[in-house]
Amino acid sequence: MAARMKLYNLESCPDCRKVREKLGKMQVTYTCVNVHPDKEKRKSVHKASGQHGVPVLVHKDRTMKSVRQIMQYLAEIKE
Numbered sequence: 001m002a003a004r005m006k007l008y009n010l011e012s013c014p015d016c017r018k019v020r021e022k023l024g025k026m027q028v029t030y031t032c033v034n035v036h037p038d039k040e041k042r043k044s045v046h047k048a049s050g051q052h053g054v055p056v057l058v059h060k061d062r063t064m065k066s067v068r069q070i071m072q073y074l075a076e077i078k079e
Contacts, residue, residue, distance in 0.1 A: 005030035008045040008056040010037065015067035016055040022074055 007023070009016045009032050023030055035042045039052040049056045049065050057064045057073070064070040 005057060005059040006033060006048075007031070008033045008035055008042075008048060008054050008058075010035050010054050012037070013054055018067055019055045019057065019070050022071065026074065026078060028074075 005023070005028060007016075007019060007030050009020065011034065020032070033044055035045050035054055042052045042054075045054060045056050046052050048058055049063050051065055053065070055067055055070060057070045059073070062073065064073050
């Protein structure tokens with residue numbers, strides 16, 4: 001069974017929306033973790049990435065901490 005991706009997401013975040021749309025276009029199954037709007041209360045994303053910002057994508061042994069890193073990774077695995 002393939003490892004499922006986990007996206008730490010904030011609904012109002014434009015970069016998060018870009019990642020969700022890309023995952024949707026790729027028809028990738030992933031778990032979406034909606035984080036608290038207050039950065040200081042984002043314990044789950046901080047535990048996963050060491051930062052409070054989103055989007056963060058975790059897949060297998062990789063943690064991508066920016067929309068640029070995430071899009072680059074998605075392009076790599078699509079090939």
